[in-house]
Amino acid sequence: MTQLLPPVVVANLHRRYTGVSATVRALVPLQRRQLAIGLIDWGQLGLEVGMASADLLLQGWRPPPGAARRVWHARRDLEILVGLLLREGLRQPWAVLFTxxxxxxxxxxxxxxxxxxxxxxATSGRSAGFLPQGCVSATIPHGVDTAFYCPVPAAPGGEGGAADPDPPALIGCFGRIRASKGVDLVVEALITLLPDRPGYGAVFTGLARPAEREFLAGLQRRIAAAGLERRIRFLGDLDRLTVRDWYRRVCLCVAASRREGFGLTPLEAMACGCAVLTSEAGAWPELVDGEVGRRFQTGNLASLTDALALLLDQPGELRAMGRRARRRALARHSLEAEAGAINGLYRQLLEGAALARAPISRRC
Structure with missing residues (x-):
């Protein structure tokens, strides 16, 4: 029996595993609980595709039963182009959606x-502000898997959550090891602050590609010169489960990017019950405030150092921020909420709704 082409097709037309790939891999299984969704996957995400690529040509000429058209969901330039070729070139009934x-x-x-x-x-108010006027149909922030990213589960008869050390011992920095992530700024701030705060150490996780290994070696030389090599450690590129375990162990997650797309690591840390200190990059100004952490001026070492010192000198408040961060992640930033909001937009498009769309003649 021929498998029917699903009403929604999500595209992942990139062979390398990226942040966009991770978003697709996390969202599609949740979205499929409510809708039939096909996947065109060049990146081997390990998900059931639910269709063959040839089905686009064999079955894309008619809308699905009970709908006005199908939905093609793109997150990259090439993916938009393919959707437009289906809609404009082949005159198939598709609505092209871009995130x-x-x-x-x-x-x-x-x-x-x-x-x-x-x-x-748009995934944030900031990203919406850069798009052509009138084109944004919805602002749907990224979410995280709050069932996976969570504090240490409660022991039988216990209250749950990680134990509260006094003072909290570890600061964590998660993500790629490169200058754009502000890793050098964090290292310099730690070199300034840790000598007077013997109760703290720091860990960095993430990949340093060959082009960035000299950058990493330079940071390690700076740390060794300060006599802090036992207290500031680089752990390398870790799997998702191990990274989650480190989120659970640290009391503060520092994200110092000079530039960022959305930036999920602070949200993952918050879901694990960790306070956060971030720059003003990406969507972080919309996610982080004084209830769950602090922000500092992007690229400004003095601003980072001052904010970090303030947090480290208030261990009790750090723990309280971590508890509030977990509650906020559950209330506002779950992956389920993101999946449900996107599916709601799919339904509007399937029904033929005319959503926000910028005038073709207007310049960006």
Missing amino acids: SAAPKPPGPVLCWLIRRCDAVI
Whole structure:
């Protein structure tokens, strides 16, 4: 029996595993609890695709039963282009939906593509502000898997959550080891602060690619010169489960990026019950406030050092921030909420709704 082409198709047309790939892998299984969703996957995400690529040509000429059209969900330039080829080139009944997380204006080509989409999702108010006027149909922030990213489960008869050391011992920095992530700023702040705060240490997790290994070696030399090599450690590229375990062990997650798309690591840390200190990059100004942590001026070492010192000198407040961060992640930033909001937009498009769309003639 021929398998029917699903009403919604999500595209992952990239062979390397990226943040976009991780988003698709996390969301699609949850979305499929409510809707039939096909997947065109070049990146071997390990998900059931639910269709064959040839089905686009064999079955894409008619809308699915009970709907006005199908939905093609793109998150990259190439994916928009393929959706437009189906809709405009082949005249198939598709609505092209694009999700944008970039906190910067789109280039001319991407702007041209965005203006021809039927609907656009922005992942933050900041990213929405850079898109062509009138094109954003919905702002749907990224969520995290709050069942996976969670504090240490309660022991039988216990209250749950990780034990509260006094003072809390570890600061964590998670993500790629490179200058754009502000790792050098964090190292310099730690070199300044840790000698007078013997109760603290720090760990860095993440990949240093060959081009960045000299950058890492330079940081390690700075740490050794300060006599802090036993208190500031680089753990390397770790699997998802091990990273989660480190989130649970640290009292403070520092995210110091000079530039960022959305930036999920602070949310993952918050879901694990950890306070956060971030720059103003990405969506972080919309996620982090004095209830769950602090922010500092992007790229400014003095601002980072001052904010970090303030937090480290209040261990009791750090723990309270971590508890509030977990509650906020559950209330506002669950992956289930993101999946449900996107599915709601799919349904509107399947029904033929005319959502926000920028005028073709308007420049970015």
